[in-house]
Amino acid sequence: MKGIVFTEFLELVEDKFGLEMVDKIINNSDLESNGVYTSVGTYKFSEMLQLLQHLSSYTGISIDDLLLVYAEHFFSVLEESYPGLLATYSDPIEMISSIENHIHVEVRKIYPDAELPSFEVVEKTENSLIMIYKSSRAMHHFGLGLMNKTFEHFNSTATIVLENLKEDGTEVKFLINKN
Ligand code: HEM
Known part of the structure; x- marks a missing residue:
């Protein structure tokens, strides 16, 4: 999965839930990248899944709803980039x-x-x-x-x-x- 999907995701998590939540979901996951992403890199989809699963359990929001809201944010990234x-x-x-x-x-x-x-x-x-x-x-x-x-x-x-x-x-x- 492309790095831009991770960097934009973590930015949105920070915006909505704060930097502490970003730290919590990264520290509770087992990430080959150690939670350090660049927009041009490529990372395992399983890392995104872990981040989503932890965010879902901390917030009580389903993974589907998190993905829906995230996509609505990601569309504006696409509008700006392409x-x-x-x-x-x-x-x-x-x-x-x-x-x-x-x-x-x-x-x-x-x-x-x-x-x-x-x-x-x-x-x-x-x-x-x-x-x-x-x-x-x-x-x-x-x-x-x-x-x-x-x-x-x-x-x-x-x-x-x-x-x-x-x-x-x-x-x-x-x-x-x-x-
Ligand atoms: C994934 C680009 C429009 C559906 C992606 C990814 C990029 C991308 C970069 C991530 C690939 C990766 O992480 O390896 C774009 C661009 C678009 C566009 C530049 C328009 C200018 C759309 C639209 C849809 C869509 C309109 C609507 C259905 C998806 C889905 C994924 C995805 C569902 C997730 C990957 C998966 O389900 O396997 N897209 N996309 N994309 N895109 Fe698009």
Whole structure:
């Protein structure tokens, strides 16, 4: 997992819960990196999982809700870092349906070792989209947060329903309807 995902995560934790919480979740985890991350480095996903698990147990907030809020923050990082990529789009359905064959293709050119999910388009109309998310990392709520912000970016909103296709969350159907 790319370092920018860790550095932005820890910044948000510091903002919302304070530096003490950052220290607590790092010190309680068994981290190869020792909790020292740079935005251009690459680290094990298992480190992110440990940080999320500890933050979840200290705050009582579920991992899914933490990922959702984190993704909403991460979207503004993407907006600042990749304005050109977002400017290619004028419609949220078009943008979200292009993650697999355009956006993440570009991401892979920048970060050849990025660990990206697959997002297969099953059905697409002007105002609706059905997609299947697949990833061993089960970060579907991270995807949900990014989608919510994508609609907001285009001054729109949507109702998005998630249906687990596998119990462990590694395959999830997204039913997206523009409001
Ligand atoms: C992960 C970039 C848009 C869904 C990532 C990662 C990067 C990235 C750098 C981390 C990869 C790693 O840690 O190895 C971008 C950029 C975008 C964009 C630059 C737009 C300009 C989106 C959108 C979605 C999305 C709109 C909405 C569904 C995800 C998910 C992950 C991810 C779910 C987590 C990895 C996983 O589930 O396996 N993306 N992304 N991305 N992205 Fe994107």
